[in-house]
Amino acid sequence: INTIGILTSGGDAPGMNAAIRAVVRTALAAGKKVKGIRRGYSGLLEEDIIDMDAKSVADIISRGGTVLYTARCAEFRTEEGQRKGAEICKKHGIDGVVVIGGDGSFQGAKKLANLGINTIALPGTIDLDIACTDYTIGFDTAVNTAMEAIDKVRDTSTSHERCSIIEVMGRNAGYIALWCGIANGAEDILITERYDHNENRIINNIIEKRKVGKKHHIIINAEGIGDSYAMAKRIEAATGMETRATIIGHIQRGGSPTCKDRVYASAMGAKAVDLLSAGATNRVVGYRNGEFVDYDIDEALNMTKDIDQYLFDISKKLSR
Ligand code: F6P
Secondary structure, eight states: EEEEEEEESSSSSSTTTHHHHHHHHHHHHHHHHEEETHHHHHHHHHTOOOOOOOGGGTTTTTSSTTTTTTOOGGGGGGGHHHHHHHHHHHHHHHHHEEEEOHHHHHHHHHHHTTOEEEEEEEEBOOOOTTTTTTOOBBBHHHHHHHHHHHHHHHHHHTTTTOOEEEEOOOOOOOOHHHEEEEEEEEOOEEEEOOOOOHHHHHHHHHHHHHTTTOOOOEEEEETTTHHHHHHHHHHHHOOOOEEEEEEEEEGGOOOOHHHHHHHHEEEEEEHHHHHHHHTTOOOEEEEEETTEEEHHHHHHHHHOOOHHHHHHHHHHTTTO
């Protein structure tokens, strides 16, 4: 591999810049050239490609977002788009690509690999919903941001003796909700993987907790549970407890990455280059059982994972 292209795709995640920096600097140290492909697969198809040197990644490790910009690209889901992408790589002398993103981005990486461009994927998403890895770039920062925001809502919720429904991101996955639920001492945690849609149970829980003197009632909703504002209205009507909904939203995707996100993303970026240097392709880097590992992308995409049942069980006991 002589020239490595790097792109970020899908939702951005804090720590992506640390991974970009690691890819660039590890590749340069190994005597390779690096090209930044801006705006994900869209930028690839539009040949929005820049040369990167050691200086181009200076001062970015502490910054959220991605200096390469990101996008979701419908055209790259078509065979024609994928062929065009591989040809553009060849035209620019790019013989290896590092893709940072979620499952959807891995599909594109796999297609590039099939078309002869050596490709390595890194798990970059705040959602933690990638089956082959216990860690994804951005989750740690996002969950800490959400935790701090929830602490603040909790203060005002207690002062007003209210019920607060706080919705966190995660698309269909409940990892952010579960972790915040435990970290913030929520009374109820609703995650799509386990929610039985029994609102009466929640209403009774609020009434019972009120009786034993709880001054607030915090419910963490994973995105995907439903309309949190409408739920707040129903709960207020049924319990008589003033109820507010807060959707934390995109704040969770921004901000300076935590130490963990900087270090793990750096290790993953460096590993991607090592894999390319060793001739590997169609691999995804993960973190499992305390080690940075790699899997075949097809194998990784076929894996499934579930919410940690032990964490879910203790979250229930701790909220009593
Ligand atoms: O995948 C990351 C994520 O932030 C999800 O948690 C959320 O469902 C989605 O992206 C939001 O996407 P957008 O920024 O396009 O609204």
